[in-house]
Amino acid sequence: MAKKIVLPPDAFLDVCPSRNVLARVGQKWTVLAMVALHAEPMRFGDVKRRLQGVSQKMLTQTLRAMERDGLVERRLYDERPLRAEYALSPLGRALLPLVAALKSWAEESLPAVEASNRAYDRKLARKHARVHGL
Amino acid sequence: MAKKIVLPPDAFLDVCPSRNVLARVGQKWTVLAMVALHAEPMRFGDVKRRLQGVSQKMLTQTLRAMERDGLVERRLYDERPLRAEYALSPLGRALLPLVAALKSWAEESLPAVEASNRAYDRKLARKHARVHGL
């Protein structure tokens, strides 16, 4: 039997499963949920209140997916009423600085991005007027 | 007229447009395209070959969106045949370290994530068997 050669993952290759990992971080609520959990474990309702506009279903779905990927740990306490706590796992804590930086970058760059959007749209409108008819 | 109070962007708020910025970075090909352009300007075809599996339409769409957001600059040279070069803008270069780290994290964490997936699925299967019927 020939020795199996193991290549390091490379997301540039279309067969590479690391693309899936990348895709999951790209889910709508994942980054925000991670940042919400940055400091201490939070209860479901607390996270929900933090992520304004998230529906119950989507938050459950997001947290479940993160749990499945090993980014968060879910602890369900058998109390009445129920109590569920979510905390970043070691893997999640390793990812946290990256996504937190991403969120911060998005907030800081918002003015620049919006200005660029407007400039692009104006340029496109001028071109359209020139070509299509003024 | 009352003085307008300007709050800093906060992606936790559901009205905050920074969420859109975050969403665009989460698009399937954006991160890979940015990393591909990390070193030097590249031509359309070069980027396409680098991002294995990307369709021509999606690459155009991705690069256009990035251009509109001010992440890349597109230079079209009037040569025969046409030549188009894409380069990271200053804004894009500021974002590059973050998305590059994200891509690296995805590649490095792939084994851990896959192991976590398997463990989670096994646990879920056991629970299903216990509840539904063995």
Add this chain to the structure above:
DNA sequence: TCAATTAGGTACCCGAAAGTAACCATATGG
């Protein structure tokens, strides 16, 4: 003359992501 390269654009379609609404159980407060 035919094919391939350059860099796109457009029409059409599917499946996944996301949202809405309803339901469940248990418990406390009015």
Add this chain to the structure above:
DNA sequence: CCATATGGTTACTTTCGGGTACCTAATTGA
């Protein structure tokens, strides 16, 4: 008795990201 809170699940629907296929238009090589 009803509303609230806890933490979900399920069904249904809609949106849209992403894909394939086919088109342009100019130029080069076989």
